[in-house]
Amino acid sequence: MTPPRKYLFLILLLLALFSSYNYIIYTDTSAYGAVRLSGKAVQGEKLWLDNNCHSCHQIYGLGGYLGPDLTNVYSFRKRDDKFLKSMFNSGIKAMPQFDFNETEKEELLQFLIxxxxxxxYPNTKAQIEADGWVKIENQNKTHE
Ligand code: HEC
Known part of the structure; x- marks a missing residue:
């Protein structure tokens, strides 16, 4: 028994609506500030992953805990470019000595920038309320 034509039309209509809805949701970047890494920073991220920086360092609190969180190392802790670039190859304390060339150091730095x-991170404007919800003031401010 074949279903009546009107059902076929209804199914196609629902499929079209579902596809359009998904397209809109997955291409809308306004909700999270449209953060896009530049090509150079993407290279830096690759170096970051290939060299296991995340096994000792965290970004937004995620990663290993032997070294410090580096989310805001560029601005928050007032490190300048020269300091950070020399840090990559320094081998100070528990930080292993790497052998990055100048381009690679620039890419890693761009990633951190x-x-x-x-x-x-940590978000100092966030407060945990009595009922356990986290309230964030000026939530969109940080993405401007
Ligand atoms: C084996 C663990 C380990 C790995 C892997 C590691 N680090 Fe580190 N890193 C550390 C430790 C520990 C420190 C703190 C050194 C100190 O106290 O002076 C540090 C410090 C730093 C600092 C300076 C932070 C500051 O505020 O002074 C930067 C930048 C840094 N690491 C970047 C990197 C990058 C980029 C990589 C990957 C290429 C990496 N680290 C891999 C352990 C590690």
Missing amino acids: EIDQTGQ
Whole structure:
């Protein structure tokens, strides 16, 4: 028994609506400030992952805990470019000695610069209310 034509039309209509709805949701970047890493920073991120920086360092609190969180290392802690670039190859204390060339150091630095621009960690404006919900004041401010 074949279903009547009107059902076929209804199913196609629902499929079209579902696809349009998904398209709109997945291409709308306004909700999270449209953070996009530049090509250079993406190279830096690759170096970051390939060299396991995240096994000792955190970004937004995620990662290993042997080294400090580096989310805002660029601005928050007032490190300049020279300091950070020399840090990558320094081998100070528990930080292993790497052998990055100048381009790679620039890329890693660019990654840290752009990560820093995405927001602040820890969010000092966040408050935990009595009922357990986290209230964030000026939530969109950090993405401007
Ligand atoms: C084995 C653990 C480990 C790995 C892997 C590691 N680090 Fe570190 N890193 C540390 C430690 C520990 C410190 C703090 C050193 C100190 O106290 O002076 C540090 C410090 C730093 C600092 C300076 C932070 C500051 O505020 O002074 C930067 C920048 C940094 N690391 C970047 C990197 C990058 C980029 C990578 C990957 C290429 C990396 N680290 C891999 C352990 C690590």
